[in-house]
Amino acid sequence: MTNEPEGPANRTPTLTDVAKLAGVSVATASKAINGRGEVRATTRVRVLEAAELLSFAPNALARGLLSGRTGTVGLLTSDLEGRFSIPILMGVEDAFGAGQVSVFLCDARGDAIREKHHVQALLSRRVDGLIVVGSRTDPRPPLAGNIPVPVVYVYDPSADPADISLTVDNVGGGRLAVEHLLACGRRNIAHITGDAVYRAARDRAEGAAATLAAAGLTMVGDRPYFGSWDEAWGRAAARMVVERHPEVDGIFCGSDQIARGVLETLRDLGRDVPGTTSVIGFDNWEAIAAHSRPRLTSIDMNLKHLGSVAGQRLFAAIGGAVPTSEQFPGRLVMRESSLPLG
Amino acid sequence: MTNEPEGPANRTPTLTDVAKLAGVSVATASKAINGRGEVRATTRVRVLEAAELLSFAPNALARGLLSGRTGTVGLLTSDLEGRFSIPILMGVEDAFGAGQVSVFLCDARGDAIREKHHVQALLSRRVDGLIVVGSRTDPRPPLAGNIPVPVVYVYDPSADPADISLTVDNVGGGRLAVEHLLACGRRNIAHITGDAVYRAARDRAEGAAATLAAAGLTMVGDRPYFGSWDEAWGRAAARMVVERHPEVDGIFCGSDQIARGVLETLRDLGRDVPGTTSVIGFDNWEAIAAHSRPRLTSIDMNLKHLGSVAGQRLFAAIGGAVPTSEQFPGRLVMRESSLPLG
DNA sequence: CTGAAAGCGCTTACAG
DNA sequence: CTGAAAGCGCTTACAG
Numbered sequence: 001m002t003n004e005p006e007g008p009a010n011r012t013p014t015l016t017d018v019a020k021l022a023g024v025s026v027a028t029a030s031k032a033i034n035g036r037g038e039v040r041a042t043t044r045v046r047v048l049e050a051a052e053l054l055s056f057a058p059n060a061l062a063r064g065l066l067s068g069r070t071g072t073v074g075l076l077t078s079d080l081e082g083r084f085s086i087p088i089l090m091g092v093e094d095a096f097g098a099g100q101v102s103v104f105l106c107d108a109r110g111d112a113i114r115e116k117h118h119v120q121a122l123l124s125r126r127v128d129g130l131i132v133v134g135s136r137t138d139p140r141p142p143l144a145g146n147i148p149v150p151v152v153y154v155y156d157p158s159a160d161p162a163d164i165s166l167t168v169d170n171v172g173g174g175r176l177a178v179e180h181l182l183a184c185g186r187r188n189i190a191h192i193t194g195d196a197v198y199r200a201a202r203d204r205a206e207g208a209a210a211t212l213a214a215a216g217l218t219m220v221g222d223r224p225y226f227g228s229w230d231e232a233w234g235r236a237a238a239r240m241v242v243e244r245h246p247e248v249d250g251i252f253c254g255s256d257q258i259a260r261g262v263l264e265t266l267r268d269l270g271r272d273v274p275g276t277t278s279v280i281g282f283d284n285w286e287a288i289a290a291h292s293r294p295r296l297t298s299i300d301m302n303l304k305h306l307g308s309v310a311g312q313r314l315f316a317a318i319g320g321a322v323p324t325s326e327q328f329p330g331r332l333v334m335r336e337s338s339l340p341l342g
Numbered sequence: 343m344t345n346e347p348e349g350p351a352n353r354t355p356t357l358t359d360v361a362k363l364a365g366v367s368v369a370t371a372s373k374a375i376n377g378r379g380e381v382r383a384t385t386r387v388r389v390l391e392a393a394e395l396l397s398f399a400p401n402a403l404a405r406g407l408l409s410g411r412t413g414t415v416g417l418l419t420s421d422l423e424g425r426f427s428i429p430i431l432m433g434v435e436d437a438f439g440a441g442q443v444s445v446f447l448c449d450a451r452g453d454a455i456r457e458k459h460h461v462q463a464l465l466s467r468r469v470d471g472l473i474v475v476g477s478r479t480d481p482r483p484p485l486a487g488n489i490p491v492p493v494v495y496v497y498d499p500s501a502d503p504a505d506i507s508l509t510v511d512n513v514g515g516g517r518l519a520v521e522h523l524l525a526c527g528r529r530n531i532a533h534i535t536g537d538a539v540y541r542a543a544r545d546r547a548e549g550a551a552a553t554l555a556a557a558g559l560t561m562v563g564d565r566p567y568f569g570s571w572d573e574a575w576g577r578a579a580a581r582m583v584v585e586r587h588p589e590v591d592g593i594f595c596g597s598d599q600i601a602r603g604v605l606e607t608l609r610d611l612g613r614d615v616p617g618t619t620s621v622i623g624f625d626n627w628e629a630i631a632a633h634s635r636p637r638l639t640s641i642d643m644n645l646k647h648l649g650s651v652a653g654q655r656l657f658a659a660i661g662g663a664v665p666t667s668e669q670f671p672g673r674l675v676m677r678e679s680s681l682p683l684g
Numbered sequence: 685c686t687g688a689a690a691g692c693g694c695t696t697a698c699a700g
Numbered sequence: 701c702t703g704a705a706a707g708c709g710c711t712t713a714c715a716g
Contacts, residue, residue, distance in 0.1 A: 378695090
């Protein structure tokens with residue numbers, strides 16, 4: 001003796017159970033529940049009550065089998081470890097979370113074999129579309145095999161220009177950064193950044209150089225200081241730059257971590273920031289940028305927004321639209337490391 | 343005229359297509375593809391070749407409808423923003439990624455309504471089980487409603503002791519940290535940590551206090567310095583501690599970010615670390631702990647492992663096992679902020 | 685307004 | 701060893 005509602009014991013209730021309880025056919029129950037077809041109001045109510053009573057949840061598999069649409073999407077990342085995937089993933093979640101589509105998360109770990117496996121599994125599950133998130137901006141080979149659903153590449157573009165790729169404008173990001181330093185009255189600007197094998201490093205440097213050139217200026221040291229993306233390089237490079245070029249009054253760093261190292265060294269050397277030297281980072285990584293001394297001005301590439309646009313674009317593509325590739329600008333986030341001279 | 347293999351144009355191939363092409367019944371095709379039943383070897387080969395030719399991928403929805411198993415699991419997080427969910431999520435991905443189960447990712451944003459929606463959607467999709475990941479260690483209300491599949495709570499335990507919760511031993515973590523400082527020969531140990539409304543803060547402090555007591559010692563300042571989880575608090579608290587208790591020779595910080603702030607202040611004050619004062623953090627957040635000066639010793643709560651265990655436990659529960667709740671220990675990760683006196 | 689029937693793509697007894 | 705048939709849970713014409 002329990003208080004459970006009637007019905008076949010221990011079985012997930014089906015439409016048939018609901019129909020039986022409401023005393024109608026499954027066809028009618030289906031129409032009532034979906035608000036489709038002309039169903040008498042009192043009948044609808046009866047069905048709805050029965051469904052409620054049984055905690056009926058329509059089987060999405062059966063629906064998907066019938067309609068060919070699963071309301072399901074695959075999100076393929078290449079590394080969850082890296083920070084870039086996470087905000088993008090959040091944005092995608094955002095775009096879909098409110099609606100009716102659920103997201104399969106797969107991490108290929110940068111391994112092509114594993115990626116193929118995941119794609120296979122996703123296609124077996126009949127996802128309506130795929131979002132491929134990379135963590136580098138160097139173009140990647142498109143998904144192998146014949147993919148019968150729309151695919152949107154995010155951050156890391158597909159090497160095939162016919163694919164839909166949503167990317168970040170790193171050249172523009174470099175421009176933004178240098179424009180800001182110029183606006184702060186800086187004229188002797190150095191660029192300390194990551195390894196030049198990364199296209200992101202090269203693009204940002206290119207944007208920076210072009211902007212300086214347009215202002216009739218050149219980089220301090222005449223070239224970017226390529227190194228690695230971490231604080232240690234930021235510290236070492238900053239020391240070198242200041243020693244060789246004491247006139248430096250602005251430093252554009254390729255990442256917030258580098259910038260953090262730069263700030264530490266400037267502090268060690270007793271150079272006032274932003275007074276003597278303004279510093280700007282890249283990524284706007286809250287945990288790093290918002291807690292340094294002084295807090296770090298940075299370029300934010302709006303990754304969450306990028307992810308949410310990817311979700312919308314994929315949704316549109318599933319609906320038959322033909323979205324095009326697009327590059328998105330970053331934005332300047334001002335903090336105290338770059339205040340203009342008072 | 344194309345080179346496409348024969349078959350109904352532009353339609354995802356079905357078992358019927360494969361069977362037709364191989365000249366057998368769907369029943370036989372099914373058996374051949376699944377390696378089930380006695381199928382003549384040459385027949386099997388013929389079927390497999392046909393499947394290959396058509397790039398046939400079995401429809402998992404149809405299979406799920408039949409078997410009642412979808413090979414699908416829901417992962418419910420409460421905030422992707424926070425760092426804690428990510429490694430857990432990676433661990434879960436790990437546990438399932440290799441096998442045949444796919445993971446639905448849902449972020450409830452700490453909103454109960456949204457959580458209910460997501461659970462509803464997941465149950466409609468007939469997931470075989472659910473993993474609920476929290477970002478705080480204070481027990482949370484169990485999932486509302488009648489959940490017909492196994493549920494494993496991770497990091498944040500369910501308030502219902504009958505549920506399966508996999509948690510982290512923060513009391514033990516506090517103990518580990520202080521034991522290490524004691525092992526380094528420290529006797530005047532302070533504890534600077536986050537807000538006491540967090541159970542994690544209270545638990546770590548409790549473990550620290552107990553360990554000190556067992557050694558006949560008491561915390562510098564006679565109580566933990568509760569504050570907030572960030573660097574600013576670390577800086578401020580360290581200054582206060584050093585001023586009031588210059589004899590302090592070890593500082594256990596409730597997070598790596600706090601520790602980072604502590605290190606900065608000690609540096610400003612000219613206190614040698616680890617010589618004069620040893621410092622240990624908590625979380626082993628690589629980006630923070632591995633790039634400070636000196637690099638930070640920390641307690642790692644093995645979150646990725648926790649996630650992977652959660653995956654395995656859920657898998658077992660789906661198979662009919664009855665896993666029990668469990669608490670997992672952290673581990674000490676030595677770096678240079680706590681070297682023993684030479 | 686309501687219901688019987690067919691069918692989505694597959695698997696599983698059950699005959700042959 | 702192979703295949704015809706039933707059925708998983710639902711929706712959609714089509715009759716009544």
